Amino acid sequence: MAKRNAAYIQHLLRDNKMLVVILSFVMAYFFAYNIGASGSAASMSVSYGSGVIKRKMIALLVCSLALFAGAIFGSGAVVKTLSKSIIPEKVITPEVVLIILISSAGTLFIANLLSIPLSTSEVTVGAIVGAGLAFQSLHAEKLLTIVFFWIAVPVSAMLVTYLLVKGGRFINIPKEVNPKWRRAGSILLILAGSLEAYAAGMNNVGNAIGPLVGAGLVPIKTGIFTGAIFMVLGVLSLGGRVIETSAKKIVKISVPNGIAISGVSGIMVTFASLYGLPIPITQVTTSAIAGVSAAKNGKEIWKQPIVFLIVRIWVVSPVLSMVTAYFLIQLCLRHNFYTTVVVLSVILATLFTASLAKTGSKQLKSDMKKREAL
Structure with a gap:
């Protein structure tokens, strides 16, 4: 009788373990879908809003191809960082993975419903840090490096676009632009937007599948491929609304400024991804836009709400998911009521x-x- 009860208990534990694994995959791919739907499509907003790409579906298809390529060919370093470089691998059990994904994906989903712009990378890193704090096991040096680049890359993007626009004012551009130059500018704008989407694929797919890889639930190549597919599905199914909204907001951005914004953002995030740094691409792009605005409007930019919005997102995004993950681990896994x-x-x-x-x-x-x- 005792053996039968013990076998039954082990059977229940195996079933619960399998349920946790299944839920982890569901949350990871739900997260990937939301990442694609919420922010990735915005990379082609300038091309669509300026009329360079006239059909919305074409813009979404271009974005999807670049996003998928970036994930497949360049996301490995970021995935490794998010799977084992912030907290030790021994801490990353299926149960911890599920809580990390619930904290990050859930926080982002609720923020999207409330129209609060949170950073995907910061939300994910925050949840991982929350898990590390709960188990008192954290690679602080790697974390400090990531936080440093969270600040340095957006500030650099703002400075570079500022200098590019200021420098462009000294170039005499004729009022009647040659059609060949106009066509070249359109091609460059599409390429710059594609580069930004490519960088988003490199940097963002790891947010969804990094914890799965860290727990050994999926091989890295399989995780990247499947995660990229769900990101593309998010772009194609829900990205239209995002690209429409973003295009209306940035319709006043000229083609040269659009090339500068998307080009600078794409290049910086691509290089950061090669070094395995999860960077908030939305903030990099927003900072690049702020640099263009500062070059045109001078000190008035510092009075605009967008600057304070960037700072708030820097602080709120990781802290919110960190507290959520810490709380859930203490309550569900460690049973630490106090x-x-x-x-x-x-x-x-x-x-x-x-x-x-x-x-x-x-x-x-x-x-x-x-x-x-x-």
């Missing part, structure tokens, strides 16, 4: 403090207006 209560208390205290500060600020402004009226 730590869970402390984490929840800190979150609630932070939210209430922010709410009180906002209310107090409004009340202060209201009191000042009343005094001025008197």
Whole structure:
């Protein structure tokens, strides 16, 4: 009887293990699909918005091909970083993988529903760090390197596009542009957008399948191939809305500026990917746009909300997924009730403090207006 009960318990454990593995794959490919749907299609927005590519489906197909090529031929280094370089491989069990993917994919999905722009790479790294903190096992040197480049690459993109636009002002461009030059500019813009999509494929597929590879649930080449397919499906099925929205927002960007923005972003993220650095490509592109705006509008750019938005995303993206992963591991795997209560208390205290500060600020402004009226 005892042997039968022991065998039954082992059977249940095997079934639960298999369920965890299946859910991990579902979350990984759901994440890849969302990555493709949410941000990758935006790489062709300038080409589509400027009319260089007139049909939206053509723009999405070009983006998909470049994205897929980048994932297949250049994502290996980033996948290795996200699979074993931030936390030790011994920590990455199927259960931990599932929590990392729930924290990163879930955070990104909710943010997309609320129209809050979070960085895919930062969300993933944050979730992995949360797991490392929960088990008190973290490769701090590699993490600090990644964080440094999170800041350095977008700032460099802003500086380069600023200098390119400033330098371009000294070149005399005739009012009537030769059709051959116009055609060349259109081709360069499409190539620059394709490079940006290629870089997105290199850098982003690892966010979805890196944890699976780290736990030994899938071979790296198989993981990259299948993850790339789901990213492409995301682009083709839901990318149309993203490209339409982005095109309307950046329609005022000229073809030369579009080449500078997409070209600089694509080149920088490509080089970062070759060194295995998961870089937030959306922030790099946004910073490149800010550099163009700074060259045109001078100091006024620093008064624009976009600058503060970039800073907030830098901070919020990794912290949110890190806290989520840490909380879930403490609650579900370590059964540490006391730590869970402390984490929840800190979150609630932070939210209430922010709410009180906002209310107090409004009340202060209201009191000042009343005094001025008197």
